[in-house]
Amino acid sequence: MSTPFVYDVVLRCLHKINGERTVFSIYHLLCGKKSSQTIQDAHLFQLAPFFNTYNAITRQEFVTIIEELKASELIEHKQEDVYQLTQSGIFYVEDEKAKHPFLKYLDGYRFQTAELFWARLSLLVQVASHLIRNESRFIPIQSNRHVQSWLKIFIQRGQFQREKLGHSLYQELSTCLEGMTDLDPAIFVIRLTGHERIGLTEMQAASVLKLESTLYHYQFLALLHEMMNRLLEGKSSYPLLYSMISDLHNEALLTDSTKKTYQLLSKGYSIEEIGKIRKLKVNTIQDHVVELALQLTDFDITPYVKEEKIVRIIEAKDKTGSKQLRHMKEIVPEASYFEIRLVMSRYGEEK
Structure with missing residues (x-):
C-alpha cells in the first residue's frame, strides 16, 4: 500500500x-x-x-x-x-x-465553507434530477436539517424556474469543470446522487478511481476550491451556482469575536477599554487586532505601533531570517511581542 x-x-x-x-x-x-x-x-x-x-x-x-x-x-x-x-x-x-500539480488549486483558508458548498450542491443535484421526472419522494442524500431547509427556501424563492433548474445546473457545472488541468472531473461527478443513481462515498470513490484515500480527499477538496474560485471570479457566468455560495464567502474571514472587537475599535475605543467592555483579557483583544491586520489590507496598524518601530522590526526580520518573535525582540528589545506580531502580520509574508 x-x-x-x-x-x-x-x-x-x-x-x-x-x-x-x-x-x-x-x-x-x-x-x-x-x-x-x-x-x-x-x-x-x-x-x-x-x-x-x-x-x-x-x-x-x-x-x-x-x-x-x-x-x-x-x-x-x-x-x-x-x-x-x-x-x-x-x-x-x-x-x-x-x-501533485493539483495542489495549486488548494486554498483551504479562503474556502473554509467548501464542505457546506458540497452539501448544498450534492443535494440540489439530487433534487433537480427528481424534479425533471416529477418525482418528489426520495431519501435526501444530505441529512443535515439546515442544508435541507436552505434548499427548500432556495427553490421556493423561484429565482430559477423548476422546469429549467436541472438544465441550468448541468450547463453551469459542465462549464465550470471544463479546463481544469491536473484534476479529473470524475473525482467530483462520481460522488453525485441522482434519480435511481447513488453517489459514492469518499472511500468508495477513492477505491473505484484507484487512488490512495487521503490523496483522493485532497484532490476532491482542491476541485471544490477551484470551483468556488471560478464562481467568485465569473459570477455572471454562473448565476445558479454562484447563488449557492453568495452568502458563504467572506473575503475577510474574521472570527465572530474579532468582528465584535472590530466594531468597538471602529467606534474609537482603545484595546484596554474594549477588554473591560467585553470582559476579556487585553491579550485576547490584542490577538483580535493581529487578526484584523492579517485579514484587512486597509487596517492601519500605526495607532498600535509607531512607524519608526515598524521599520526596525522589519529590519530585524530581514536580518534574522527567522519568524520567531524572540529573535526579533533580541534586536529590538523596546518592542513588545504584540507590536512584533502586528508588524509580522502585515509584513511577514514579504520576501
Missing part, C-alpha cells in the same frame, strides 16, 4: 515552518483551529492552502504520522515537539512536488 498522501502534506508543512514552531502547530492548521496563533502561522509560513483541509484527523493519528516519519528518517527531533526535515526529507518533498 502506498504511503498516505497526508504524510506528504505534513512533510510539506514541516519544511515550511523549518523548526520554528512545534509539530502541533501543523495539527491545529490541518484541523482549521480558529486561534489567532494558528491563523497567523498559516499566513506567515505560506501554509494557508492547507488550513482546515484534514479536520477529521485525531491527535493520536497525527502523533503516529510524526513517529513514522521519524522512523523513516525523513524528519529529526530538535527539541520538545519540534522536528525538522532531514536531507532525505528535503529531497523527498522536492521530488514529490512535481507529482
